[in-house]
Structure formats: C-alpha cells, structure tokens
Amino acid sequence: MKDIIIIGGGIIGTAIAQALCKYELDILLIEKECECSFGVSKSNSGIIHTGFQSKYGSLSATLAARGNQLYTDLSIDLDFPFRRIGELIVAHIDEKQQLEDLYKNGSLIGISEMKIVDREWLAIHEPNLSETISFALLGSTAGITNPYEACYAFFENAKANNVQFNLSETVENISQLNERWEIRTNMSTYQTNFVINCAGLFADKVSQLADIECETIFPRKGEELLLDRHVGELCKHIIFPLPKPNTKGILIIPTIDHTTMIGPTAEVIDDKEDLRTTTASKDHIINSIKDLGPVIDPATIITAFSGLRPATKLGDFYINEDRKGFINLIGIQSPGLTAAPAIGEFVTSIISKNIKLTIKKTYISKRKSIPKIRDMSVSAKNTLIKKDSDFGTIICRCEEVTKGEILEAIRRGAKTLDGIKFRTRCQMGRCHGSFCTMKIMDIMHEELGIPYNEITKRGHDSYVTI
Amino acid sequence: MKLPKEVMIAMSQYNLIIIGGGPAGMATAYSASQSGLNKILLIERLPKLGGILNQCIHEGFGLHYFKKELTGTEYSAKYSALLEGTSIEILTSSFVTGISDNNNVTYINSNGISTVSGRKIVLATGCRERTREMLTIPGTRPSGIYTAGLSQEMINIYGQLPGKRVVIVGSGDIGLIMARRLTLEGSAVIFLLEVRPTLAGLIRNKIQCLDDFNIPLLCNHELLEVYGKNRVSGIRYRDNTSHQEHYIDCDTLLFSVGLIPENDLLKATPSSICNGIRLIGNAEYVHGLVDEATKEAEKLGKEIAKELIL
The missing domain is CATH 3.50.50.60 (FAD/NAD(P)-binding domain)
Incomplete structure (x- = not known):
C-alpha cells in the first residue's frame, strides 16, 4: 500500500517527486521508458521563462512566474546549472504596442525586472540582431538550464529520499476501490491513496484508464537545430519574436553549454510518436532566424531533432483533483520546465488537504552533480584525478568527457547511451559519437556486466550492435 | 606575490611537440629525430600509437613506403617499431586540451593536468567522418x-x-x-x-x-x-x-x-601562435594513401629539425 503513485517520470513527475520526498510518505513513481526524462522532457529547450508570455490569470502564468523564482535556490541545492541571462522579445517599429501589452501582462502577473529597450540599447547589447528590430521587451529574470540535468537532479534527490522509481513499467489499468486506487501495470499491481497523473503526451490516456474524462492531448511537434560549438553564442539573451496564439515562435537560444540552438517549429500532428525531422522545418527555422538578424551557415548545424508538446485545446495547464485521490495534470507543455518546481508545490498543497504532511527527520536536501572536468580549474581537475584517475581519461573528445564522468553517470542510474549522453554530453558533439560510442559501450559492458548486444541507445529494441 | 602551485612547477621544454600518434605524427617525430633533433614529444590520446591504422585489418597499405603490401595494423606496428630506440618521448593515453601563448601545450591524463612548451608544434590529429x-x-x-x-x-x-x-x-x-x-x-x-x-x-x-x-x-x-x-x-x-x-x-x-580534417584544436588557439603551428597528414588535407601522409610528414620532420638545429 502506497501513499502516492506518480505516473510519469519526466520533468513534471520528477519535480513532484522531489517536492514530496521531504515528507513522511511512501511514494512510487512509474515510468514507461527505461530512464527518466526520455519522453517529452528530452527535447526541451532548457529555457526558464519569465512567465510574461502566458496570459495573466492563467494557471501557467502563475506557476511559471513562481517556478522561475524557485530555480535560484533549487539549482544551488541540487547543483544543476542555471544562469539568468534574460530574454528579449523583439519587435519592429510598428509593433511597440504589442510589447507594451506584454509588459502590462507581465506586471499584472507580478513579474519584476522588465523593461522596453530601444534600437540604441540593442545595438550595444545584441549587435547580431537585425537593424529592422527597433524595440524589445527585456525580461531579466529569464534563464537557461540543462533540462536533463534538472530532471536527473530531481530524480536523484527524490531517490536519495526513498522515493521508489519503477522504470520500464507501463500502467495498464486503474480502478477505484473504496477510498483507494488500484494500479495494474505490466509488472505488478499496487494500491495507493493518491494517484498523480503527469504522463505528458499520454496523460489523457492514463486518465481514461481511470474512467475520468479530460481534455484530449493534441501533440504539437517542435523541431530544433543545434549549432557547432565554434559558432559560439549568437546572442547574449534568449531572443523571441512576438508570440503567436499557439507558439512563442522561432527563437535563438544560448544553451547552458555555451552553444546555440535555434527553433522550435510548431506543427500539430496526430501521432504521439512522430519525431521525424524534415527539410521544410529546417529551412523554415533558418529563414525565421534570418528575419531576426543572424544568417545561419547550414554547414554549422550539427544536429536536428524534434520533440512533442502535450498541448490541449484549453491552451493552459490543467491541474486538478478530478476524483478524490486522483490528480490530473493535463496539457503541461511550455512553460512546463519553468513551472515544474511550482507545480511540485501546487500538487503538494492539494495533497496536504487530504494527508497531514510531516517532514522526514532524515530528509536530504542537497545533491551534488556529476563533476564536469571540462569546466573545472586546473587545481580542481588535479585534485579529482589524484583521487580517481578515471577522471583523467578522456573518452568523448568533442565535449571532453572522461571515463570517470561516464562511470558516475552509470552509477547514478544511466543504463543507455542516451542516458549517458544526457547526463554527461558524451556523444553530443560534432562527431556524433563516431569516435566514442564503442568506448562508452565498453565501459557500460564492464560496469553493468551486460554484453555489448544488450546495450541500447534509449531502451526498447534500440540495440546498437546485434 | 604567491603564485598558485601549478604555475610554480617548472615546465618541460621541448624542441618539437607533435599532437597525434597516427602515421603522420609518428613519421614527423621519427624523421626529425633521425635528422638529429632531440627533445621531441609525441602525444597520443589512445593507449597505443598508430591512430586509425589500428582498426584497418585490410591490405593496401605500405606498397610505396615499405615496398610491400601490408594491412593497416602491420603498417602501424612496423612504423611504431622504428620509433623504438630513438630519443623521442612518447605519451599515450594523453589528450591535449589546448594550445596557448608561448607555445604551451596542455594535456590531461591519469596523472592530472600538465603543460609543456615546444619551440615547434605539429598537429597530426587526423580527420573525422x-x-x-x-x-x-x-x-x-x-x-x-x-x-x-x-x-x-x-x-x-x-x-x-x-x-x-x-x-x-x-x-x-x-x-x-x-x-x-x-x-x-x-x-x-x-x-x-x-x-x-x-x-x-x-x-x-x-x-x-x-x-x-x-x-x-x-x-x-x-x-x-x-x-x-x-x-x-x-x-x-x-x-x-x-x-x-x-x-x-x-x-x-x-x-x-x-572526411574532414580534424583541426579543432586550432579554432580555440590564440591567433598569434596559430600561424606557427604546422598541420600534417589528414589534419592538413585528407590523403588517399597512408604512404603519402608518411612521406610528407617525414619531409616536415626533416625541415623542422634543420630549422631548429641551425
């Protein structure tokens, strides 16, 4: 008998687990993929929004604004990267009114550190932007993080506080038994007082399993392009065009790792597993960026990837205890990463109305990240290598990732090539793993004790060798 | 003023530092040494010299240089054997992370971070696909x-x-x-x-x-x-x-x-010293035959030795 079962181990599920793990609760998280963050979260852009693009009064605006504030302390306590670099929503000469409307919207939400800047300011601070851009709304509280690292930080901290994670397990049926819920999976059957459904793209299906009607999820595909490290940061801030009803538009995103990402597109599709990239999307992204100023040399694109947003017709987050003990989280798309810690608080407040929450005496509030050799000072590198010489063996030459980092990722739960990539950046560089894939597999083979041909890229039948 | 510990350690000085221990790197080192140059350092990221030759078990190597049809692994073994008995210092399992002012080359290996300085630096880092x-x-x-x-x-x-x-x-x-x-x-x-x-x-x-x-x-x-x-x-x-x-x-x-020449180290190198760094082998341009890369590298090694011994 569990107190709480969380369905879905993306950024929302892990953030909720992290928020609840400080209390005396028996919590189980069930994730259908073999690692956390392998669903919607893996294609996240890593932006921590100010919140002013969401409409005042909406749940997403409130939770994004609150989530943004929480990231400062969280990123320190859980030791994941976060930098408030600010965002600029840019406008042409005749579009200033729209910026003022956004400013007003932001003020109503309660967002601080906003101002409208002019061409002169832009010429100094963002020289790569087109001269046709006359004004911009600067939101200084916006930041960037690494979405996987945030997710794995939540995961590791929740795990350290005894949240049980059942990965590669699929929920097949949910039924109500008196005051409890029974969840049947492909592996086992569990009983619980609370169900938290944050199954991302499949949250509507999970809700249906429990016979609870909810908004239908219409996946909206977003394709993004990652540029070579040598291109550097095209802009200092995250650059947005003026938002459209369904999308924040095609952006220039300085990543936490000092590279540039451009995109995403926004295309409504039917298939929840359609992650194809297309030439049309690539061209659309490059053309849209040209309107903002920078001309992208296609030779500097090191990869194209796409993700799906779990969008609904409601156009806002839906979080509600739809039946006693069953909390639905539907349509948590952008700004979901930003809102995640606030969603954790919000869900905690719903739970606290039903269960008396007491803080664990053994609660561990801190988590340390995997050391990143590349970013360390010489003396810190030497100290670490002296302690463990594996941190002196470079495996991924493009991103300078060491054997020590890979082993650490495995010891923290990585069991696939993508799991290692998301945690360490190994294979994320310009050679796309052509130099390091086998060396990583060799380490996995040794550390996990599995044959090469059982190693997968991302679970299921994504075997690397046969 | 007290300097941080790592700065106080006396830096090793070399006449020639070659980055990359594949065929071009080995040949540059070998011919420079044969031409009388001492204090040569060859740095290789993998545990063994030979570079990509070590995974080429097919024949078609060495017809010009060794006048004999060899596999890639044989070519690699034969050439690295030439280096034995020379005064060339070889560092394997060591990865160069950067080249900075004063021709300082920084590398990482299981002993930690080290910086060495070379009068000449040659990049023989091969290519990537x-x-x-x-x-x-x-x-x-x-x-x-x-x-x-x-x-x-x-x-x-x-x-x-x-x-x-x-x-x-x-x-x-x-x-x-x-x-x-x-x-x-x-x-x-x-x-x-x-x-x-x-x-x-x-x-x-x-x-x-x-x-x-x-x-x-x-x-x-x-x-x-x-x-x-x-x-x-x-x-x-x-x-x-x-x-x-x-x-x-x-x-x-x-x-x-x-294939693309792998010269990414240069992109992060200060332009003031970039011009002095020589590229050789597939890091310079992609060669059809290893024999050609070897010959060009031996020529370079000789030239560098001549320049430095003056």
Missing part, C-alpha cells in the same frame, strides 16, 4: 546509424556486428571496405547510394570490395528519409536520373560521405 546529422537527412533518429569508420571499429576492434541488412550511404573508401567486411561477417549489404554520378573512393577498392562480392553501387541516387522508431527499419531514396522514389527495408545505415 561526416555524419548523418551534418547532412541533416530528414526522418527519425533511431539506433543503427553509424559512420563507416565506427562500424569498422565495432567489428575489427570489439568483435561486434552493427547490423544484418545494411545500406551504405556514399562511396568513400571506408564505405567500400566495410561493404566487403560486413559481407564477410555474414551481413547483407543491399547497396551503396552515391548522390554523385561517380564513385568517391579508389577504383581498386570498388573492384575488390564491391564487384567481387556483387554489391551494387547506385550512383545518382539520393537518400531522402530515414524510418524506424527505435532501430532503423528502412529508408526512402530517389534515383535522380529517373526521378523515381523507392523504399527499402534495412536495419543499419552506414555513412561514408567524406
């Missing part, structure tokens, strides 16, 4: 998509088979070699797709690796899209002569679509 991502081929991103060189490492170094039904994209030499290698290992190589009208690799490789095994090379054919959720399940491609599109099932896609 172009990937599917660089061509931005549309479609899904499943497992089973590798560069031809990675598939070579899988089979020849680790004894692992990349897949059973293979399409090779491009007709570079490694692709041709791997078409034969995979066939010998029992995989079916369906065909090679070459977007250009003619073969990219050497004719002799086409004869020995494709024709002898009845593997078709489809020129003027372009890969359009990759299918497959977790593992490659097929591809869509177009015959650019007839403009007809086709689909075929496969579980593996190998790319042999060109």
Whole structure:
C-alpha cells in the first residue's frame, strides 16, 4: 500500500517527486521508458521563462512566474546549472504596442525586472540582431538550464529520499476501490491513496484508464537545430519574436553549454510518436532566424531533432483533483520546465488537504552533480584525478568527457547511451559519437556486466550492435 | 606575490611537440629525430600509437613506403617499431586540451593536468567522418546509424556486428571496405547510394570490395528519409536520373560521405601562435594513401629539425 503513485517520470513527475520526498510518505513513481526524462522532457529547450508570455490569470502564468523564482535556490541545492541571462522579445517599429501589452501582462502577473529597450540599447547589447528590430521587451529574470540535468537532479534527490522509481513499467489499468486506487501495470499491481497523473503526451490516456474524462492531448511537434560549438553564442539573451496564439515562435537560444540552438517549429500532428525531422522545418527555422538578424551557415548545424508538446485545446495547464485521490495534470507543455518546481508545490498543497504532511527527520536536501572536468580549474581537475584517475581519461573528445564522468553517470542510474549522453554530453558533439560510442559501450559492458548486444541507445529494441 | 602551485612547477621544454600518434605524427617525430633533433614529444590520446591504422585489418597499405603490401595494423606496428630506440618521448593515453601563448601545450591524463612548451608544434590529429546529422537527412533518429569508420571499429576492434541488412550511404573508401567486411561477417549489404554520378573512393577498392562480392553501387541516387522508431527499419531514396522514389527495408545505415580534417584544436588557439603551428597528414588535407601522409610528414620532420638545429 502506497501513499502516492506518480505516473510519469519526466520533468513534471520528477519535480513532484522531489517536492514530496521531504515528507513522511511512501511514494512510487512509474515510468514507461527505461530512464527518466526520455519522453517529452528530452527535447526541451532548457529555457526558464519569465512567465510574461502566458496570459495573466492563467494557471501557467502563475506557476511559471513562481517556478522561475524557485530555480535560484533549487539549482544551488541540487547543483544543476542555471544562469539568468534574460530574454528579449523583439519587435519592429510598428509593433511597440504589442510589447507594451506584454509588459502590462507581465506586471499584472507580478513579474519584476522588465523593461522596453530601444534600437540604441540593442545595438550595444545584441549587435547580431537585425537593424529592422527597433524595440524589445527585456525580461531579466529569464534563464537557461540543462533540462536533463534538472530532471536527473530531481530524480536523484527524490531517490536519495526513498522515493521508489519503477522504470520500464507501463500502467495498464486503474480502478477505484473504496477510498483507494488500484494500479495494474505490466509488472505488478499496487494500491495507493493518491494517484498523480503527469504522463505528458499520454496523460489523457492514463486518465481514461481511470474512467475520468479530460481534455484530449493534441501533440504539437517542435523541431530544433543545434549549432557547432565554434559558432559560439549568437546572442547574449534568449531572443523571441512576438508570440503567436499557439507558439512563442522561432527563437535563438544560448544553451547552458555555451552553444546555440535555434527553433522550435510548431506543427500539430496526430501521432504521439512522430519525431521525424524534415527539410521544410529546417529551412523554415533558418529563414525565421534570418528575419531576426543572424544568417545561419547550414554547414554549422550539427544536429536536428524534434520533440512533442502535450498541448490541449484549453491552451493552459490543467491541474486538478478530478476524483478524490486522483490528480490530473493535463496539457503541461511550455512553460512546463519553468513551472515544474511550482507545480511540485501546487500538487503538494492539494495533497496536504487530504494527508497531514510531516517532514522526514532524515530528509536530504542537497545533491551534488556529476563533476564536469571540462569546466573545472586546473587545481580542481588535479585534485579529482589524484583521487580517481578515471577522471583523467578522456573518452568523448568533442565535449571532453572522461571515463570517470561516464562511470558516475552509470552509477547514478544511466543504463543507455542516451542516458549517458544526457547526463554527461558524451556523444553530443560534432562527431556524433563516431569516435566514442564503442568506448562508452565498453565501459557500460564492464560496469553493468551486460554484453555489448544488450546495450541500447534509449531502451526498447534500440540495440546498437546485434 | 604567491603564485598558485601549478604555475610554480617548472615546465618541460621541448624542441618539437607533435599532437597525434597516427602515421603522420609518428613519421614527423621519427624523421626529425633521425635528422638529429632531440627533445621531441609525441602525444597520443589512445593507449597505443598508430591512430586509425589500428582498426584497418585490410591490405593496401605500405606498397610505396615499405615496398610491400601490408594491412593497416602491420603498417602501424612496423612504423611504431622504428620509433623504438630513438630519443623521442612518447605519451599515450594523453589528450591535449589546448594550445596557448608561448607555445604551451596542455594535456590531461591519469596523472592530472600538465603543460609543456615546444619551440615547434605539429598537429597530426587526423580527420573525422561526416555524419548523418551534418547532412541533416530528414526522418527519425533511431539506433543503427553509424559512420563507416565506427562500424569498422565495432567489428575489427570489439568483435561486434552493427547490423544484418545494411545500406551504405556514399562511396568513400571506408564505405567500400566495410561493404566487403560486413559481407564477410555474414551481413547483407543491399547497396551503396552515391548522390554523385561517380564513385568517391579508389577504383581498386570498388573492384575488390564491391564487384567481387556483387554489391551494387547506385550512383545518382539520393537518400531522402530515414524510418524506424527505435532501430532503423528502412529508408526512402530517389534515383535522380529517373526521378523515381523507392523504399527499402534495412536495419543499419552506414555513412561514408567524406572526411574532414580534424583541426579543432586550432579554432580555440590564440591567433598569434596559430600561424606557427604546422598541420600534417589528414589534419592538413585528407590523403588517399597512408604512404603519402608518411612521406610528407617525414619531409616536415626533416625541415623542422634543420630549422631548429641551425
């Protein structure tokens, strides 16, 4: 008998687990993929929004604004990267009114550190932007993080506080038994007082399993392009065009790792597993960026990837205890990463109305990240290598990732090539793993004790060798 | 003023530092040493000298230099044996992370971070393969998509088979070699797709690796899209002569679509000293034969020795 079962181990599920793990609760998280963050979260852009693009009064605006504030302390306590670099929503000469409307919207939400800047300011601070851009709304509280690292930080901290994670397990049926819920999976059957459904793209299906009607999820595909490290940061801030009803538009995103990402597109599709990239999307992204100023040399694109947003017709987050003990989280798309810690608080407040929450005496509030050799000072590198010489063996030459980092990722739960990539950046560089894939597999083979041909890229039948 | 500890350690000085212990790096070091130069340091990232030769178990190496047909591994062993008994200092399992002012070369290995200084620096870092991502081929991103060189490492170094039904994209030499290698290992190589009208690799490789095994090379054919959720399940491609599109099932896609000199270290090097750094072997331009890279590198080694011994 569990107190709480969380369905879905993306950024929302892990953030909720992290928020609840400080209390005396028996919590189980069930994730259908073999690692956390392998669903919607893996294609996240890593932006921590100010919140002013969401409409005042909406749940997403409130939770994004609150989530943004929480990231400062969280990123320190859980030791994941976060930098408030600010965002600029840019406008042409005749579009200033729209910026003022956004400013007003932001003020109503309660967002601080906003101002409208002019061409002169832009010429100094963002020289790569087109001269046709006359004004911009600067939101200084916006930041960037690494979405996987945030997710794995939540995961590791929740795990350290005894949240049980059942990965590669699929929920097949949910039924109500008196005051409890029974969840049947492909592996086992569990009983619980609370169900938290944050199954991302499949949250509507999970809700249906429990016979609870909810908004239908219409996946909206977003394709993004990652540029070579040598291109550097095209802009200092995250650059947005003026938002459209369904999308924040095609952006220039300085990543936490000092590279540039451009995109995403926004295309409504039917298939929840359609992650194809297309030439049309690539061209659309490059053309849209040209309107903002920078001309992208296609030779500097090191990869194209796409993700799906779990969008609904409601156009806002839906979080509600739809039946006693069953909390639905539907349509948590952008700004979901930003809102995640606030969603954790919000869900905690719903739970606290039903269960008396007491803080664990053994609660561990801190988590340390995997050391990143590349970013360390010489003396810190030497100290670490002296302690463990594996941190002196470079495996991924493009991103300078060491054997020590890979082993650490495995010891923290990585069991696939993508799991290692998301945690360490190994294979994320310009050679796309052509130099390091086998060396990583060799380490996995040794550390996990599995044959090469059982190693997968991302679970299921994504075997690397046969 | 008290300097941090790492600055106070006396830095080792070399006449010549060569980064990369493949054929070009070994040859530069060897000939410089044979020309009388001392204090030479050769830095290699892998545990063993030889570079990419060590995964080339096929023949076709050494005809010009050693006047004998050798495999890549034999060539590597024969050349690295020349280095024994010389005064060249060899550092393996050591990775250069940067070159900075005053010709300082910083590397990392299991002993920590070290910086050495060289009057001359040679970059012999080889090349890397172009990937599917660089061509931005549309479609899904499943497992089973590798560069031809990675598939070579899988089979020849680790004894692992990349897949059973293979399409090779491009007709570079490694692709041709791997078409034969995979066939010998029992995989079916369906065909090679070459977007250009003619073969990219050497004719002799086409004869020995494709024709002898009845593997078709489809020129003027372009890969359009990759299918497959977790593992490659097929591809869509177009015959650019007839403009007809086709689909075929496969579980593996190998790319042999060109090599790029690997000189990324220079991109992060201050421009003031960049000009003094010499590139050699495939880091300078991609060579057809290792023998040529060896000869050019030996010439460079000699020149550098002459310059420095004056």
